Amino acid sequence: xxxxxxxxxxxxxxxKEAVTLDCTYDTSDPSYGLFWYKQPxxxxxxxxxxxxxxxxxxATEGRYSLNFQKARKSANxxxxxxxxxxxAMYFCAMREGSGGYQKVTFGIGTKLQVIP
Amino acid sequence: xxxxxxxxxxxxxxxxxxVTLSCExxxxxxxxxxxxxxPGQGLRLIYYSQIVNDFQKGDIAEGYSVSRExxxxxxxxVTSAQKNPTAFYLCASSLPRAHNQPQHFGDGTxxxxx
Numbered sequence: 001x002x003x004x005x006x007x008x009x010x011x012x013x014x015x016k017e018a019v020t021l022d023c024t025y026d027t028s029d030p031s032y033g034l035f036w037y038k039q040p041x042x043x044x045x046x047x048x049x050x051x052x053x054x055x056x057x058x059a060t061e062g063r064y065s066l067n068f069q070k071a072r073k074s075a076n077x078x079x080x081x082x083x084x085x086x087x088a089m090y091f092c093a094m095r096e097g098s099g100g101y102q103k104v105t106f107g108i109g110t111k112l113q114v115i116p
Numbered sequence: 117x118x119x120x121x122x123x124x125x126x127x128x129x130x131x132x133x134x135v136t137l138s139c140e141x142x143x144x145x146x147x148x149x150x151x152x153x154x155p156g157q158g159l160r161l162i163y164y165s166q167i168v169n170d171f172q173k174g175d176i177a178e179g180y181s182v183s184r185e186x187x188x189x190x191x192x193x194v195t196s197a198q199k200n201p202t203a204f205y206l207c208a209s210s211l212p213r214a215h216n217q218p219q220h221f222g223d224g225t226x227x228x229x230x
Contacts, residue, residue, distance in 0.1 A: 033215035045221035052216055095215050106158035
């Protein structure tokens with residue numbers, strides 16, 4: 001089974017509108033972390049937001065929020081008030097494991113295009 | 117400013133040639149990683165290192181080699197045994213053993229076959 005599933009290869013959103021990018025994950029580890037990264041066309045990976053498995057509240061960072069539904073194993077990224085600069089690939093990732101090495105697994109990404 | 121520097125930005129490899137991608141960080145992170153990214157795919161782990169002089173194979177280590185002689189440096193060699201090396205390579209670092217620590221990435225190296 002895929003550890004991280006992003007089912008939306010591409011998304012369009014009108015400028016100033018909100019958009020939700022889907023991510024589901026699979027782990028049997030009770031302790032894990034979920035991350036979203038943005039990758040513009042230039043290639044660098046930019047960390048956006050983090051959610052811990054034990055966090056009671058959804059994470060927020062400026063215009064980014066994470067809709068964390070633990071029972072459904074989903075961690076959707078919500079971008080409010082989309083801007084043209086938000087056009088990029090977005091990757092969901094999970095860090096799991098205890099002790100020594102903690103494996104990080106990435107989804108295949110969602111390409112977001114913001115329309116003026 | 118602290119960060120990760122990858123060089124070169126673009127690299128071309130001839131048949132039968134080994135090439136080395138550089139990755140340097142000044143974030144004082146113990147853990148470093150190399151990922152390969154192909155179009156339409158996520159990042160796949162090649163090698164990782166949690167401490168100087170120690171490194172482990174990731175999911176797609178065949179045809180690659182690494183060294184970790186200094187905390188700041190984690191170079192990746194793409195050997196002639198890697199038959200399909202054309203890809204975008206990303207180096208990352210993080211604090212180890214903490215689920216809440218994100219990885220910090222360099223700007224990547226694009227490798228192509230001549």
